Amino acid sequence: MPAQHADIIIIGAGIAGAGLAAMVADERGVIILEAEDHPGYHSTGRSAAVLIQNYGNATIRALTRISRTYLEQPPEALTDHSLLHRRGCLFTATENNGDNVRELLKEAEGLTAVTPDEALRLIPALKPDAVYMAAYEATAADIDVAALHQGWLRMAKRSGAQLHIRERVTSIKHTNHLWHLETDSNAYSAPVIVNAAGAWADTVACMAGVKPVGIVPKRRSIAILPEPSSYNVSEWPMFGNVNDTWYCKPETGRLLVSPADEDPVEPMDAYVDDLVLAEGLHRFEQAVNFPVSRIEGSWAGLRSFTPDNTPVAGFSPDAEGFFWLAGQGGYGIQTAPAISELAASMLTSNVQRHLYTSPIITALSPKRF
Ligand SMILES: Cc1cc2nc3c(=O)[nH]c(=O)nc-3n(C[C@H](O)[C@H](O)[C@H](O)COP(=O)(O)OP(=O)(O)OC[C@H]3O[C@@H](n4cnc5c(N)ncnc54)[C@H](O)[C@@H]3O)c2cc1C
The missing domain is CATH 3.30.9.10 (D-Amino Acid Oxidase, subunit A, domain 2)
Structure with a gap:
């Protein structure tokens, strides 16, 4: 069967995949492949939905601080109200x-x-x-996770991204600078794939012949x-x-x-x-x-x-076009806006210099494993 082609294929439609898709789809053709019947079925739909600044290591806290601003005043394209409710x-x-x-x-x-x-x-x-x-x-706050997650998926779709549910990726191969993915019923190809598969991130890496990071x-x-x-x-x-x-x-x-x-x-x-x-x-x-x-x-x-309790976001050093976006631990919702923005800027090379030189980029890089 002919493969469906995109600039970027994101594997996983949890908060990580959805956030990235929303921020990259106006510049790149995006397909999101989600194994389950509905996005958010795994970790994203099961969280305690809180933002606590004094939680996690220094990198997590920096990402949370940046994300808080976004969640308090989300872009109009996402929603017209704050996604945080003061809890303490x-x-x-x-x-x-x-x-x-x-x-x-x-x-x-x-x-x-x-x-x-x-x-x-x-x-x-x-x-x-x-x-x-x-x-x-x-200032600890409840996060409206459903509004954030669904809002990002809507934003992504409005920008042309396609979300394909019940599409578990079962095979990943790399030839001639293209990734070829298969599910039970379809084939896909793209020069860049994003591993946003949550708990299955190492499984997906192994499937692609990429060294796992130890999630x-x-x-x-x-x-x-x-x-x-x-x-x-x-x-x-x-x-x-x-x-x-x-x-x-x-x-x-x-x-x-x-x-x-x-x-x-x-x-x-x-x-x-x-x-x-x-x-x-x-x-x-x-x-x-x-x-x-x-x-x-x-x-x-x-x-x-991940082994150092810090998420992994960035291109794999040993596989062309394989991008990691995983290992968010217990902070994947409260850090999602910042990680999504950083990942989107790395993927589009539309990078403000201060982001690339930022110690956060180094802390998240897969090169550290
Ligand atoms: C009980 C609990 C409480 C939490 N509380 C908080 C909190 O208060 N605040 C906070 O910030 N974080 C919290 N977290 C953490 C947060 O939920 C996670 O960090 C976040 O949801 C991770 O998002 P994700 O998109 O990486 O993973 P997921 O939501 O699991 O998404 C990954 C997706 O990839 C799909 N997938 C996997 N393999 C394949 C494949 N081969 N093909 C296609 N699709 C595939 C899966 O079906 C899944 O939908 C909590 C987590 C739990 C479990």
Whole structure:
């Protein structure tokens, strides 16, 4: 069958593939291939949907800072309203891990120490002995992930990009400066392919004969709990143990609680490990003054990390026209605008010099592996 041709083929229509497509499609012919029935089925549709500035390493924080501006004032072509809703985030420590709050405060931005009394005023359901020390990031925000993701896909389509769902790429070959891709029913070709396959990024690289970078998908689970009686949780900030042993966030009148699990798994349609969830909810129960009596729902998703916990974005040093856009870990939504812009500028060579010389470009480069 004749191959469908594009300037750039993006493999994966999660937030990474969608963001890049939106930013590159007005200058290049783009086809996005997505294995599932609907884009966002994997990590993008399973996130906690928050932006926390004081989270991740220095590169993640720089990308988050840039992305925040975009999310607060997105371009008209995307939407006419802010994609952030102020939430706040309270980091707590028990007597055993107060040092971790001190450590976090040292290198923090927009984070203030709060007394245990102030912390209990923010979250009256916390047990006093769960709050030996605390710090508060007032500008942490909920992200409207669906509006961002769908908005980017719409932008890309308006600029001529084609999104093909139920098209799992099963074969990738490179001949005569062109990549040839096959799915079960179609063939495609392009001089440039973008690996935005999330947890499957190394699988896609291997399929293309490109050296994998060592991406490890790690499962993270979430439970939805009913609103505890005698509390109105809607205006609570997000809160969690500074050591990332659990966190909790109000979610449309209910509570989203995560055990903050990070178990390495194979790339897959992730599902909850009941024992891990139960243990995490037990840790949460020890910090709050109400019992977990019912779970209304739960899910798990994959957070995929490179060996240095920094995303990988850029052309592979060992394969012409193979572009990496993966390894966003637990920060792929809050960093997506900045990473998409950088990736788009690298792909179109429409690069402002300051971006190329930026240490961020070096930090994201696949050459480091
Ligand atoms: C529980 C949880 C909470 C999180 N909370 C936050 C948060 O609060 N804030 C934040 O910023 N981030 C958060 N994250 C991280 C964020 O969700 C991810 O970093 C981000 O969604 C990754 O996007 P992606 O597009 O790379 O991956 P995905 O959304 O997984 O997209 C990759 C796509 O590639 C497709 N694909 C794979 N192989 C092929 C193939 N061979 N052919 C065609 N298509 C293929 C897949 O079907 C998939 O749709 C969280 C993640 C989890 C799991």
